[in-house]
Amino acid sequence: MTSTLDRRAGTAPAAPPVDVAPVEQQGGMTHRQILSALSGMLLAMFVAFLSSTVVANALPTIITELRGTQGQYTWVVTATLLSSTASTPIWGKLADLFSKKLLIQLSIVIFIVGSMLAGLAQSVETLIAWRVLQGLGLGGIQALVQIAMAAMISPRERGRYSGLIGAVMAAATVGGPLIGGVLVDTSWLGWRSVFYVGVPFAAVALVLLQRTLHLPVTRRKVRIDYLGATFLTAGVSALLIWVTLAGGTFPWWSVETALFVSGGLLAIAAFVLVELRAAEPIVPLRLFRDRTTTLSIVASIAIGTSMFGSSVFLGQYLQISRGYSPTVAGLLTIPMVAGLLLSSTVSGILITRSGRWKRYLVAGSLLVVAGFGMLATVDHETDVAVLGVFLFVLGVGIGMTMQNLVLAVQNTVAAQDLGAASSAVAFFRSLGGTVGVSTLGAVLTARVDDLIAQGLGGVPQAAQPAQGSGAVGLASLADAPPAIQSLIRISYGDATGRIFLVSAVVAVVAVVAIRFIREVALRTESGDEQLRRGR
Structure with a gap:
């Protein structure tokens, strides 16, 4: 590969140092320069994932203390996903028109403001409103970091650095529940501090981005x-x-x-x-003429629906049904994070070496289905060691799938559409996640209602306070008699397997879509190089 590129450039082949990838494959940036530029972006990405995992693990406590309902539990998550989903294509299109660096910084500022206000919320309704603002910032961070990476790094070399994103995701996914658990379990800090914990990291990310990220600024007449x-x-x-x-x-x-x-x-x-x-369309419809882009989007919807929808209720299962503290619940998710970190890092390295990526997408999607299928068997008595094995399999599948779907699309589209195409994948994945949270939340509530009704059996006067569409479970858990509390916890544990089963069925759609994606050799030019060459 190196000699071929050297002949094209008209120079003699030379072996690069071990820590420096070929310049032709990095848009003119050395490995050290790329790592420096990535530092602020990866920290911003860490903030985005940390905010999700910290809050998710604290939600059972938040909703219980504020006397919220199961429906409001779902809405605290859905509000952020909704605003980030709706704004993602807009951020992506703006990235094709304006400074990517400035847009990332703007999204971080919006996130900081939303986080601070969410921490001051005095009711579930107010919390939901500020979570919408927080989601606008998160949507920008998640989409723009991927877009900036595509501008700097060629598809062939991007797998090497996708492992870093996997590492960041793993660190945030492990650290978030642990940090959130410690904060919630510490009486003088409380649950409000979980909304503030990401603010210092976001502020540091702003400074690092200003010092290390240097990308060409588009200077042309634009129409938004x-x-x-x-x-x-x-x-x-x-x-x-x-x-x-x-x-x-x-x-x-x-x-x-x-x-x-x-x-x-x-x-x-x-x-x-x-x-x-x-x-200048927000989502250029010509993108959907390409089979790879369309099928990757279909797969992203299925993966997003399964992953986001089910993971939101995992913390609820561990805390409400199994009775673990937020800290312990965070520790119990480590197997999934370990699998994600391992597979995303290893698959990224192997893709860079071979240039082949479809095999990892196929294997990852199959493991996602298998992981959810095994999790569909859980109930209120499932052994935690067995649960850890199930979560590890799921984590391996997600790590091989999520980032590589974005890579497949970025490798296919024209350089001028990198922002719109990358954000389209993120948009539809978040869309699937939002639908997943909402739909699976409804499935869980209905199943819990049925199990509680069955458990109360022939005592209709006792069934009334424990049931009701929005009031089942969390709203009555703190004040219910011990026998009813036990029934609610058992019902949540036994109902959780149902949402994992639905997730497994939905994930099958991703397997089918990925199967028909046509593999295209990875390019060796970055997005900026392609633009300079007029491609």
Whole structure:
């Protein structure tokens, strides 16, 4: 490979130092320069993942203390996913038009403001509102870091650095629950501090980005598709709010359902029409002409639905059903994180060496299905060692799948569409996650209702306070008699397997989509190099 590139450049082949990849494969940046530029971005990514894992592990305590309901538990997570999902394509398009560095810094500032305000919330409703603002910042961080990496590093070498993202994800996933658990379990700190813990890291990331990240700034006349952004946000928000509220706040078949669904579909139809005519569309529809991009997006939706939807309720299972403290619940997720770190790092290195990536996507998606299938057997008595094995298998599958789906798309699209294409994958993955949290939350609530009703059996006067669409479980757990508390905990434990089973079925869609993706040799030029060469 090196000699071929050298002949094209008209120079004699030379063996690079061990710690420096060929310059042709790094957009003119050495390994040391790339690591320096990545420092601030990886710290920002750490903040994004940390905020999710810290809060997820603290939610049972937060909702119990604020006397929230199972529906509100879901909404605290859904609100962030909803705002980050709706804003991701907009961040991606802006990255194709403006300074990527400035946009990453702006998204970090928005995240800091949202986090500080969320920590001051006095009710679940207020907390949900500020989580929306926090999600806008998170959407920018998650999308823009991937886009900036694609601009700096060629697809062939990107696998080498994708392992670093896996390491960051693992550190945040392990550290988040542990930090959150310690904060929640420490009386003088309390759950509010979980929203502040990421702020110092975000501030340091701002400084590092200013000092280390130097990317070319696009200087051309731009037209922002405000109308398309408005229709996209309105359509996605309407449909996701409907999925979240239907079956609880109002029936699935109702006037409210008709209004939400028709309004959402009309907004999306208007968005498609606007995108066909816009000079600078938010989501260029030409991207979907490529089979790899379309199938990768389908797989991302399935993976997002399964992964986000089920992982949100894992902490609830460990704390509510099994009675573990937030700290111990965080420790029990280490096998999944270890599997993710191992597979993302190893698969990234192997992809860089061989240039082949599809085999890892196929194997990873199959392991995701297997992991969820095994987790579908859990109940309130499952041995924690067995649970750890199941989580490790799932982590290995996710580590081989998530980053490599983005890589497959980035390797296919034109350089000028890197931002829009990368954000499209992130958008649909987050969309799947939002739908997953909402839908699986509804499945869990319905199953818990049924199990509690069965457990109360012939005591109808006792069943009334423990049941009800939004009030089952968490809202009554703190004040219920010991016998009812025990029944609620057992019901949550036995119901959790149902959501993992649904996740396994959905993940099968990812396996099928990945199977039909056409493998294309990884490019050896970065996004910026391709732009300079006019590709």
